[in-house]
Amino acid sequence: MSFTDFVNLLINGTVEGLLIALPALALTLVMGIARFPNAATGDYMTISAFAAVGVQALLPKSIVLAALGAVAAGIAIAVVFHLWVFRALQGRPLVASLVASIGIAFLARSVLTFFVGHDQQGFQLPLVRAWNFDGIRVLPTDLIVAGVAVAAMAALFAILHLTPIGRQMRAVADNPDLGRASGIRVRRVLTVLWAMVGTLCALGGLLFGAKAIVTPEFGWELLIPAFAAMIVGGIGSPVGAVVGGVLLGIAQELSVPFVGPSYKIAVAFGLLLLVLLVRPRGLFGVATAAR
Amino acid sequence: MKSITRRDFVAAGAGLAAASAVPGLALAQTGDTFRIGSLCPVTGGGSSYGAGMQKAIELAVTEVNAAGGAGGRKLAVFAEDGQTKPEAAVLAAKKLIEVNKVQAILGTWSSGVTLAVMPLTDAASIIQMNTSGAPAISTQDTKDLVWRFQATNDAIGAAFAAAAEKRGFKTAATMAFNNASGIGNTEGFKKAWTKKGGKVVGSVVYEPNRPSYRTELQQVLAQKPDVIVMGSYLPDSTIILREWYQTGQDVKWILPGWAANPELVKALGNEVVEGVIAVDTVSNENAASYKNLDVQYRKAMGKPISSNVYAAMTYDMAISLALAMEAAGPNATPLQVNAKLREVSNAPGVMVYSFAEGKKLLAQKQKINYQGASSRLDFDQYGDVSPDFGIYVIEKGQLVRRDVISI
Secondary structure (H helix, E strand, O other): OOHHHHHHHHHHHHHHHHHHHHHHHHHHHHHHHOOOOOOOHHHHHHHHHHHHHHHHHHOOOOHHHHHHHHHHHHHHHHHHHHHHHHOOOOOOOHHHHHHHHHHHHHHHHHHHHHHHOOOOEOOOOOOOOOEEEOOEEEOHHHHHHHHHHHHHHHHHHHHHHHOHHHHHHHHHHHOHHHHHHOOOOHHHHHHHHHHHHHHHHHHHHHHHHHHOOEOOOHHHHHHHHHHHHHHHHOOOOHHHHHHHHHHHHHHHHHOHHHHOHHHHHHHHHHHHHHHHHHOOOOOOOOOOOOO | OOOOOHHHHHHHHHHHHHHHHHHHHHHOOOOOEEEEEEEEOOOHHHHHHHHHHHHHHHHHHHHHHHOOOEOOEEEEEEEEEOOOOHHHHHHHHHHHHHOOOOOEEEEEOOHHHHHHHHHHHHHOOOEEEEOOOOOHHHHHOOOOOEEEOOOOHHHHHHHHHHHHHHOOOOEEEEEEEOOHHHHHHHHHHHHHHHHOOOEEEEEEEEOOOOOOOHHHHHHHHOOOOOEEEEEOOHHHHHHHHHHHHHHOOOOEEEEEOOOOOHHHHHHHOHHHHOOOEEEEEEOOOOOHHHHHHHHHHHHHHOOOHHHOHHHHHHHHHHHHHHHHHHHHOOOOOHHHHHOOHHHHHOOOOEEEOOHHHHHHHHHOOOOEEEOOOOOOOOOOOOOEOOOEEEEEEEEOOEEEEEEEEOO
């Protein structure tokens, strides 16, 4: 493998990892604060991406409006299902919310396909050629993907650690009852949380749609890799979700010259096992004692 | 927690009793319907065809029932979505067999799905009809209950090789979607291509549902082939061709027609797909059966039947099945119907182009030879047909047919 090939593979892996990082961020946020794995994360992405396709169909060429439409749809669906379903399940065992989220995933997808059908869709974006630096190919689209993922992670980190609402979120995550007793409005905090989750899903859906294609199933298919990224990075850690995603992506692509494309996914999950063996709480996870 | 009162218990008991009585009612079916399961790829990789395939089965069934049914029975359709996924299709097939008690399952599209469903239909001794290409379907069909309405992968691969030869390519690379059909097509191509003296310089097998295939592309493009031959589906082809265009390297493409279709052009724009070569089976376009189906299909789907070669195949499935039922006579079992399929669709016999025509001749004890909308529909000893192939080139966003070849 030449150096050029190596760098190209590294780029491919990083971009694939960053695509996974956004849903992983959404998952880890819910896992860390609302305390359940949200299996509907992928379908929130799908709905957002279709919202963008819909906006483009009505107002052609407007990429910015399409993106805004996607974010609005992402926030709307995340908040609505929180108020409608997840709020009622607060305090119940984790599995109740998990099963409900699987149900929401199926419901959302079925309603979506009822209206839009099963054909693949795409965004109307200008096609650009890759920049070629002596065989190392960099796609402008990939730079945008990387930029958005990194910016989302930074924004999330800033909100969680630098703003009052972030502090409240962390307090609620730690102990909801104590938080409520200290005067935190838990309802408001959770609504804001789900709006953030919706935004992350929408951004994830937009980037995936811009890079690949939009089908009613794509979000659901991304769920397992996103879960893996969250677990490798450490549950509840935003930095971990992004690093985990990128690590899995790079491991996967770099393994291709050795094991071939058919087994690259197995290599990524082998890495997941290895990380869990050595560091069960994940790379950036905080060890929590069972109470 | 509220404890269970005696009243609750009685109510629950009554409910249970009522519920258990219902299946008894459902089982008491009249013996004069033949139950067909439709298992088309409404979602997943085959979703551009699934809905049309299912509609074509319904059109054929309506036609048969309007002609008074087959073998004294009306046909009933129970539709499930195979999702182009073997796991989903197996669940759906189980439901069709065990709950709906179907006597035939029609319309499985991808080879992976057909291979997964075959053991179930074989175990239930019912008829299976598919549009899949994998050679293994012929060899695993030990009971002769499986009927293939599409060309085999070997034949499609040979058609790819013929197309590549016609265009004067010397070196080729292959990219295959990791399933029986994707690999089958590219392996079929390699066999035929090396026999013609062509060289295969690289090949990869890639996984479904990836956001990017740059690494896989990088591997084959590094070998600088004249042409890349794909065993692919629409979603992955869309991503791969876009990424190839972005790299800017010059190469030609040969794709199966189910991937290089108008949807691909719509998704990528005319510039990217200019010059892409598509190879697909050609329907029996001059037959009356095709023309009749075209009219009905346009009415039902708003599109010509030429937009969906598989719909023509599923239509033929239901019609040939009904003709076999008619030939087998009243109350024939699926096995007895199965035994008549070759008789009604192969030569010799009077050529017929519709169910009503065939039924009339069968009543006069004549031997018939159904000419399908999808092909001449002559089954060989494996239950396979050999349709013709068309070679298309995409020019300014249009699929232009250049040649028709018989393998």
